[in-house]
Amino acid sequence: MNVQTWTYLIVGVTFALYIGIAIWSRAGSTKEFYVAGGGVSPLANGMATAADWMSAASFISMAGIISFDGYDGAVYLMGWTGGYVLLALLLAPYLRKFGKFTVPDFIGERYYSNTARTVAVICALIVSFTYVAGQMRGVGLVFSRFLEVDINTGVVIGMVIVLFYAVLGGMKGITYTQVAQYCVLIFAFMVPAIFISIQMTGNAIPQLGMGGTVVGEGNVYLLDKLNGLSTDLGFAEYTSGTKSMVDVFAITLALMVGTAGLPHVIVRFFTVKKVKDARKSAGLALLLIAVLYTTAPAISVFAKTNLIETISNKEYASMPQWFSNWEKTGLLKFEDKNGDGKIQYYNDNSTDLTFLAAQEANGYKGSELTIDKDIMVLANPEIANLPNWVIALVAAGALAAALSTAAGLLLVISASVSHDLIKKMINPNISEKNELWTARGAAAVAVIIAGYFGINPPGFVAAVVALAFGLAAASFFPAIILGIFHKKMNKEGAISGMVVGLLLMLYYILKFKFGIFDGGKEAVAGLKDSLWFGISPEGFGTIAMIANFIVAFIVNRFTPEPPQEVQDIVENIRIPSGVGEATH
Amino acid sequence: MSEKQKNATAYWKENLRYLLILLSIWFTASYVAGILLKDVLNEIKIGGFPLGFWFAQQGSIYVFVILIFVYVRLMNKLDKKYGYDE
Numbered sequence: 001m002n003v004q005t006w007t008y009l010i011v012g013v014t015f016a017l018y019i020g021i022a023i024w025s026r027a028g029s030t031k032e033f034y035v036a037g038g039g040v041s042p043l044a045n046g047m048a049t050a051a052d053w054m055s056a057a058s059f060i061s062m063a064g065i066i067s068f069d070g071y072d073g074a075v076y077l078m079g080w081t082g083g084y085v086l087l088a089l090l091l092a093p094y095l096r097k098f099g100k101f102t103v104p105d106f107i108g109e110r111y112y113s114n115t116a117r118t119v120a121v122i123c124a125l126i127v128s129f130t131y132v133a134g135q136m137r138g139v140g141l142v143f144s145r146f147l148e149v150d151i152n153t154g155v156v157i158g159m160v161i162v163l164f165y166a167v168l169g170g171m172k173g174i175t176y177t178q179v180a181q182y183c184v185l186i187f188a189f190m191v192p193a194i195f196i197s198i199q200m201t202g203n204a205i206p207q208l209g210m211g212g213t214v215v216g217e218g219n220v221y222l223l224d225k226l227n228g229l230s231t232d233l234g235f236a237e238y239t240s241g242t243k244s245m246v247d248v249f250a251i252t253l254a255l256m257v258g259t260a261g262l263p264h265v266i267v268r269f270f271t272v273k274k275v276k277d278a279r280k281s282a283g284l285a286l287l288l289i290a291v292l293y294t295t296a297p298a299i300s301v302f303a304k305t306n307l308i309e310t311i312s313n314k315e316y317a318s319m320p321q322w323f324s325n326w327e328k329t330g331l332l333k334f335e336d337k338n339g340d341g342k343i344q345y346y347n348d349n350s351t352d353l354t355f356l357a358a359q360e361a362n363g364y365k366g367s368e369l370t371i372d373k374d375i376m377v378l379a380n381p382e383i384a385n386l387p388n389w390v391i392a393l394v395a396a397g398a399l400a401a402a403l404s405t406a407a408g409l410l411l412v413i414s415a416s417v418s419h420d421l422i423k424k425m426i427n428p429n430i431s432e433k434n435e436l437w438t439a440r441g442a443a444a445v446a447v448i449i450a451g452y453f454g455i456n457p458p459g460f461v462a463a464v465v466a467l468a469f470g471l472a473a474a475s476f477f478p479a480i481i482l483g484i485f486h487k488k489m490n491k492e493g494a495i496s497g498m499v500v501g502l503l504l505m506l507y508y509i510l511k512f513k514f515g516i517f518d519g520g521k522e523a524v525a526g527l528k529d530s531l532w533f534g535i536s537p538e539g540f541g542t543i544a545m546i547a548n549f550i551v552a553f554i555v556n557r558f559t560p561e562p563p564q565e566v567q568d569i570v571e572n573i574r575i576p577s578g579v580g581e582a583t584h
Numbered sequence: 585m586s587e588k589q590k591n592a593t594a595y596w597k598e599n600l601r602y603l604l605i606l607l608s609i610w611f612t613a614s615y616v617a618g619i620l621l622k623d624v625l626n627e628i629k630i631g632g633f634p635l636g637f638w639f640a641q642q643g644s645i646y647v648f649v650i651l652i653f654v655y656v657r658l659m660n661k662l663d664k665k666y667g668y669d670e
Contacts, residue, residue: 066641071622074640078614081645085610088652089603093659207642211632221632239626239637249619274670279659283652290645297641574596576659577668 006392007146014184014396015161018403021180022165022173030436033170034101034415040175040271046284048178049268051185051400052408053080053259053285054292055131056138059185059401064376067300067307070230071241074297075248075538079255081286081293086260088282092269094484096278097573101270102412103263103476104420110483111491112566114425119498121420123475124263128409128416129449130468131264135406136454139399145329145378146395152455158403159451166407166414167443171271174407181400186291188397192381192390193295196302199384206298226301229308234347234355238304250539258469258541261476264408267415275576303376306383311343311369319343322382331372332379337365345369406450414443467509473541474501478548487570489552492559497552505544512537595666602658606651613639613647 001009027033040048058080066073100106104124108117136155143154165173190206197209201222214220227237236242243251259265268285269278311319316334326332334343340363348367350356378398381391418439423430430438475498482489482497510516512531515523535543561567617625622636630638663669 071637071640074618074637077641078618078644081648082610082614085607085648085651089606089655208631210642211630211638213632223632223634223637239634245619245622249615252614252619276660276663276670279652279656283649283656286652287649290649294642294645571592574599575592575668576663577670 001388003146003388003391004148006389007395010389010392010396011147011399014180014400017180018161018165018177021177022169025173025176026168027170027172027436030419030432030439032172033436033439034270034411034419035267036170036172036175036271039273042272042277042281043284044175044179045268045272045277045281046288047182048175048271049265049281049285050288051178051182051404052268053265053289053405054185054401055405056135056141056398056402058292058296059189059398060138060141060377061374063296063299063303063380064373066297067304067376068373069241070236070238072243072248073300074241075243075251075255077293077297079252080259081290082252083256083259084282084286084289086256087265087269088279088286090484091260091266091480092278092282093275093576094573095266095480096269096272097275097576098569099270101267101419102415103266103480104416105424106483107476107479107494108420108424110566110569111479111494112563113491113495116479116491116495116498117420117424119495119502120476120479121416123471123498123502124412124416124420127262127468127471128264128412129446129453132406132409132413132446132450133453135402135409136450138402139406140454141329141374142378142395142398142402145325146392155451155454158399158406158454159447162403162406162410163444163447166410166447167440170439171267171411174404174411175271177407178404181404182288185397185400185404186288188393188400189292190295191393192384192386193299193302195386195390196306196380196384197298200302200305206302207294210298210301222301222305226305229305229312233308233312233345234350234352234359238301244534246534247536247539250533250535250542252539254473254539254541254545255469257473257477257545259472261472261480262469263416263472263476264405264412266476266480267412268408299377299380303380303383306380307371307376308345310383312345313342316341316343320382322379325382326375326379329375331375333370335368335370337368338363343369410443410446410450413446414439417442467505467513470505470509470537470541470544471502474498474505474544474548478545478552482549482552484570484573486556487567488561489556490559490562493552493554493556496555497548500551501544501548504547505540508532508540508544509537512540591666595662595668598662599659602655602662606655609647610651614644618644 062076065076095106098106100109104117104120107120108114136158139158140151140155143149143157144151165177193206194204197206198204200215201209201212202215203209203212210222212222214222214225223239227239230238272278272281316336344364344367346359346367378394381394418435422438423435479494479498482494512524512527515521518527618640622640625636625639626634628635
């Protein structure tokens with residue numbers, strides 16, 4: 001069977017499975033809709049959290065980014081896993097004990113203020129929308145390449161599926177669908193990785209194969225070989241990277257703290273029964289995530305080595321089928337600048353002048369290949385000549401990753417609107433039945449907006465991902481931490497901290513990502529030297545978070561302490577027993 | 585301070601001590617070994633891995649997973665000790 005038939009078959013079966021689960025586990029009450037009834041087992045919750053967390057970015061983009069960034073790619077690996085340690089140790093158990101439906105709910109109650117709640121709702125909405133638009137784009141990408149439908153049709157199909165199970169099932173439907181999606185995506189990620197690891201290093205465990213020797217080349221280590229290939233082409237050594245240490249540090253910290261502050265991740269810990277289960281399920285979630293996150297850097301090494309060996313200085317006419325398939329999508333571009341019919345791929349922005357002179361002496365007129373990082377994972381099985389069903393499996397896995405995350409985010413959006421905004425602020429007397437319908441309506445509207453962004457991706461989607469993490473780091477994380485660990489933190493301190501963190505983050509992104517204050521996008525490259533402490537916008541969440549903490553402490557000193565009953569609440573959430581079910 | 589409150593305060597203190605220890609390990613495995621001391625550690629090789637690179641792209645993640653499970657065990661014991669187990 002050819003790739004396309006396999007893809008239709010595997011994607012069709014998995015979609016039927018998701019829909020079946022959604023019908024079986026549809027939500028009947030607001031509690032089931034928001035927190036799956038609060039009775040999910042730690043293992044199921046761990047799997048759902050893992051699927052929720054691992055998005056199109058983790059599945060499709062991350063290994064690709066690492067294969068081009070080498071060592072620097074570690075910021076994503078450490079940043080997107082280390083946050084779970086913070087989550088498990090500092091947030092999850094206490095938030096579960098507190099027992100509310102949403103993150104703005106916690107902030108609103110703990111800081112006895114609707115202003116705090118509103119700031120939190122705004123942050124939750126910005127973060128979630130930014131994120132969900134990226135997922136829809138991922139769905140469109142996979143559909144257009146593997147099912148050869150129009151990218152927009154792909155987005156619409158994705159929208160209908162998510163709409164169906166998120167709106168019908170709420171958190172309960174999503175949780176059990178995500179369990180299935182975790183299985184699909186991890187299987188789809190591991191199978192090609194294992195195949196390629198055996199092919200290249202003779203070791204079936206990719207995590208070890210990455211550090212092993214190359215098959216048929218004696219005692220040459222794969223990483224040494226890739227370092228050699230990279231420097232020959234004028235790039236930095238793969239295991240060294242190019243970013244400054246302070247930037248790597250700041251980005252890693254911003255991503256970790258941002259992860260721990262993301263509302264769609266936090267809310268998952270409201271779905272288990274006890275505090276004990278919340279701790280355990282954070283551990284299980286990270287274990288399940290780590291399977292993918294330790295395999296991804298191995299895939300990066302395999303894919304980069306394979307890619308360079310397949311294309312570098314080879315005849316364009318002799319390229320395999322996958323090359324022209326990806327050219328059609330526009331994600332791979334070849335331009336024969338010197339007309340020799342061969343593909344020259346090297347670092348033509350190198351600062352090494354003798355290297356550039358040598359390339360010129362060879363008759364090269366610049367690098368001729370433009371590779372979109374996103375294709376590395378998707379094209380990897382084809383580059384390595386794996387069977388057709390493996391290629392189809394990767395497509396199904398990428399869809400599972402994108403859909404599961406999109407669904408989780410849509411739920412946060414709908415809960416923010418129906419619960420935090422309407423029930424808590426606009427119409428407190430709304431009946432349970434009406435609230436449930438409002439939640440469903442909000443989810444439906446959110447899907448449509450997300451789909452719109454997927455079809456007409458605003459140029460800023462990639463740029464605002466930094467903003468999503470930065471905002472979570474700069475606003476939620478300090479407010480929640482202080483809410484738990486600083487009994488006397490009052491609303492004035494928390495609110496001013498969040499507002500300062502939020503504004504500072506926005507200012508930095510607007511200045512250094514969009515060049516708003518210096519004459520537009522063209523100015524961005526020229527601002528590199530004026531970055532604060534040499535920290536790129538992706539890592540600025542770290543600084544904004546510190547600013548939040550400092551402002552909160554200072555304001556707190558000069559304003560009245562929180563009422564006794566709030567301090568009692570804090571005392572109470574520090575003790576794990578006597579947990580109530582999540583309530584309004 | 586009532587007996588109940590004393591119990592709660594003691595529990596919280598021990599909890600904070602665990603957090604401090606576990607978070608220092610978290611910081612050491614990622615920020616110290618994977619970033620700050622990366623160049624020094626890269627001089628040491630384990631198989632094909634320069635050690636600093638290994639910590640940054642593999643080792644730190646293993647440490648994170650282990651840390652959470654250690655925390656779960658410690659806290660379950662602590663809950664029992666103070667009678668908060670359920």
